[in-house]
Amino acid sequence: MARVLINIPREIHAGETITIRTLIQHGMESGYRPGADGNVVPRDILRRFTARFDDEPVFAAEFSPAIAANPFLSFTMVVAASGTLTLRWEGDNGFDQTETRRIAVA
Amino acid sequence: MNTPRRLLLLAAPTLLLPPATARASPEAMAAALREFTGGAAVTPGRVAMDISPLVENGNTVPLSVIVDSPMSEADHVSAIAIFNERNPQPHVITAHYSPRSGQALLATHIRLATSQRLLAVAALSDGTFWSDSAQVIVTLAACLEG
Numbered sequence: 001m002a003r004v005l006i007n008i009p010r011e012i013h014a015g016e017t018i019t020i021r022t023l024i025q026h027g028m029e030s031g032y033r034p035g036a037d038g039n040v041v042p043r044d045i046l047r048r049f050t051a052r053f054d055d056e057p058v059f060a061a062e063f064s065p066a067i068a069a070n071p072f073l074s075f076t077m078v079v080a081a082s083g084t085l086t087l088r089w090e091g092d093n094g095f096d097q098t099e100t101r102r103i104a105v106a
Numbered sequence: 107m108n109t110p111r112r113l114l115l116l117a118a119p120t121l122l123l124p125p126a127t128a129r130a131s132p133e134a135m136a137a138a139l140r141e142f143t144g145g146a147a148v149t150p151g152r153v154a155m156d157i158s159p160l161v162e163n164g165n166t167v168p169l170s171v172i173v174d175s176p177m178s179e180a181d182h183v184s185a186i187a188i189f190n191e192r193n194p195q196p197h198v199i200t201a202h203y204s205p206r207s208g209q210a211l212l213a214t215h216i217r218l219a220t221s222q223r224l225l226a227v228a229a230l231s232d233g234t235f236w237s238d239s240a241q242v243i244v245t246l247a248a249c250l251e252g
Binding site for chain 1: 165167193206209211212218
């Protein structure tokens with residue numbers, strides 16, 4: 001499991017647009033870089049990120065090798081009521097990690 | 107008897123060239139853009155891309171894009187894509203939005219192989235495309251040469 005940092009505002013009011021920031025530990029090996037032995041290191045990147053709130057898609061992104069190591073993403077969403085935020089990262093070599101966070105409105 | 111040596115001499119300049127690597131170019135960027143827009147016209151405006159014009163380290167370059175949109179059911183941004191001219195691949199990231207996003211905002215960290223022009227394109231729910239571009243100077247390139 002890769003380490004993940006997810007930043008969600010502490011106090012949320014119903015109907016508010018909140019900004020969520022995420023960071024996941026991943027080398028994002030571009031597939032263009034020669035390794036110590038002179039051979040190109042095979043590509044190993046995250047390809048897709050999806051954010052769902054109570055199973056409804058909120059935000060999604062497709063990455064290319066031009067995304068820096070330890071991909072950082074920031075996006076916004078409208079919170080109408082309390083629910084569960086599900087964040088999923090999928091990548092090369094079968095990488096698949098899902099994180100869930102409870103979002104409670106004040 | 108001399109022929110093989112002459113041939114070798116003629117071939118020498120090509121042997122000295124580095125191995126052909128994939129490179130994005132303005133043409134490759136235009137092709138990637140066409141794939142995203144489906145050939146529709148792209149108008150400059152409504153999109154604001156924020157990136158430092160002078161980048162010291164191309165390995166991690168903070169980039170943010172915000173699109174001026176009410177994000178209502180009738181009028182919202184459906185996607186934002188970032189393209190570059192001189193990285194190995196022209197595509198950087200594509201992000202998808204819905205009215206639930208509240209705001210068409212994208213912030214991430216990207217890699218830049220060299221000084222180049224970046225293009226951010228937003229696809230709106232009404233089928234129009236808007237863009238913003240930025241010229242950046244990179245002093246230390248993202249590691250492509252090991």
